[in-house]
Amino acid sequence: MCTEPAVVYQRNIHRHLCGHHFTAEIERRVADTITLRRMISPGDRLAVALSGGKDSTALLLLLSRLLPAWQNVRLIALTIDEGIAGYREATVRAAEQVACRLGIEHHCISFPDLFGDSLDVLLEGRETQACSICGILRRKAMVIGAGQAGATKLATGHNLDDEAQSVFMNVLRGDLLRLVRNSGADSSGKFIPRIKPLSLISEKDIAAYLVLRNEWTELPECPYTRYALRREVRSVLSRFEFKHPGTMLHLIESKEKIEHLCAGSVISAPLRSCRICGVPSSGDLCQVCLLLQLRER
Ligand SMILES: [Zn+2]
Ligand SMILES: [Zn+2]
Numbered sequence: 193m194c195t196e197p198a199v200v201y202q203r204n205i206h207r208h209l210c211g212h213h214f215t216a217e218i219e220r221r222v223a224d225t226i227t228l229r230r231m232i233s234p235g236d237r238l239a240v241a242l243s244g245g246k247d248s249t250a251l252l253l254l255l256s257r258l259l260p261a262w263q264n265v266r267l268i269a270l271t272i273d274e275g276i277a278g279y280r281e282a283t284v285r286a287a288e289q290v291a292c293r294l295g296i297e298h299h300c301i302s303f304p305d306l307f308g309d310s311l312d313v314l315l316e317g318r319e320t321q322a323c324s325i326c327g328i329l330r331r332k333a334m335v336i337g338a339g340q341a342g343a344t345k346l347a348t349g350h351n352l353d354d355e356a357q358s359v360f361m362n363v364l365r366g367d368l369l370r371l372v373r374n375s376g377a378d379s380s381g382k383f384i385p386r387i388k389p390l391s392l393i394s395e396k397d398i399a400a401y402l403v404l405r406n407e408w409t410e411l412p413e414c415p416y417t418r419y420a421l422r423r424e425v426r427s428v429l430s431r432f433e434f435k436h437p438g439t440m441l442h443l444i445e446s447k448e449k450i451e452h453l454c455a456g457s458v459i460s461a462p463l464r465s466c467r468i469c470g471v472p473s474s475g476d477l478c479q480v481c482l483l484l485q486l487r488e489r
Contacts (some may be wrong), residue, residue: 193209193213194210194212196210196212199214199404200400203437204437204438211404214404218397219257221393222390225390225391225392226258229387231345231347231387231389232262232265234262235264236262236344237265237266237341237343237345238255238347239269239270239337239341239343239347240252240255240267240269240270240348241270241272241334241346241347242269242290242298243272243349244271244287244290245286246398246399246402246408246411247354247390247398248287248349250390250401250402251348251389251390252267252269252290252294252296253290253294253402253407254389254390254401255267266297268297268341268343269290269291269297269298270298270299270338270346271298272334273301273303274310274326275309275312276310276312276415277310279412279413279414279415282411286409287300297341299337299341301333303329306329307329314329314483314487315416319416319419320419322419323417323420328479328480329483335384338384346385346387347389348388349390350388350390350391351390352390352391352393352395352440352444353394353395353430353440355391356439356440357429359443359447360425360428360443364421372450372454392441394433464476467481468485
């Protein structure tokens with residue numbers, strides 16, 4: 193596209209790009225995703241879930257660059273400190289630094305504040321379920337934090353790889369309900385709408401974007417990922433994507449087609465209210481109260 197040296201080779205379309213053209217393309221693709229899926233409305237107070245890792249850092253960076261295109265939209269960064277020794281200290285610090293550098297209001301809340309204990313303590317004896325337990329509590333923490341910050345929407349850094357892995361995992365588990373349950377599309381008004389502006393950008397492209405923007409930092413990996421099914425799925429899908437470019441996108445397209453076919457049909461039990469905390473729930477207790485109760489026994 194120009195005479196500058198290429199830094200990125202896009203295998204699926206056989207194209208070489210220089211740093212300038214590549215970063216501009218990523219920004220355009222994210223802006224297109226936001227516009228096409230109507231993710232942001234004028235007047236939004238947008239909370240960005242900022243773990244301090246590469247995806248959420250890239251998301252905050254991209255949104256802060258793209259924001260002037262939307263009227264009267266404010267960004268807030270929201271960090272959840274789960275309490276994971278030897279891992280979270282460095283990433284929380286990275287989150288504080290990037291929010292400060294970009295001049296974005298930063299809120300941080302911790303598991304001990306919300307649930308009485310750090311994740312490390314809450315997990316004792318059930319480390320193999322770390323990611324699902326942490327996920328349930330983290331989602332709850334994010335909703336509480338976004339509410340406290342007065343946010344109208346919550347943006348997360350989920351990328352193409354994450355989304356494709358989730359589709360594949362739900363299929364492997366036979367969990368059709370979770371496959372078609374679109375967390376962003378909620379008409380009850382009881383949940384804060386969630387958006388994923390990076391859901392069509394690959395993990396590799398996000399890493400390249402950060403390197404080219406001089407924002408790449410080497411951080412420790414969460415110690416609990418070694419227990420995760422996602423880790424196996426990740427390596428299988430990466431191999432597939434390398435051999436057959438487009439695999440991840442095709443998985444997401446399949447999910448969207450199934451979602452479309454299921455639209456309007458009743459595939460889940462009507463929501464009730466949790467007996468303890470009152471949030472909408474499919475059972476007698478919501479997942480968070482169920483988890484915290486199990487622990488007390
Ligand atoms: Zn160029
Ligand atoms: Zn509850």
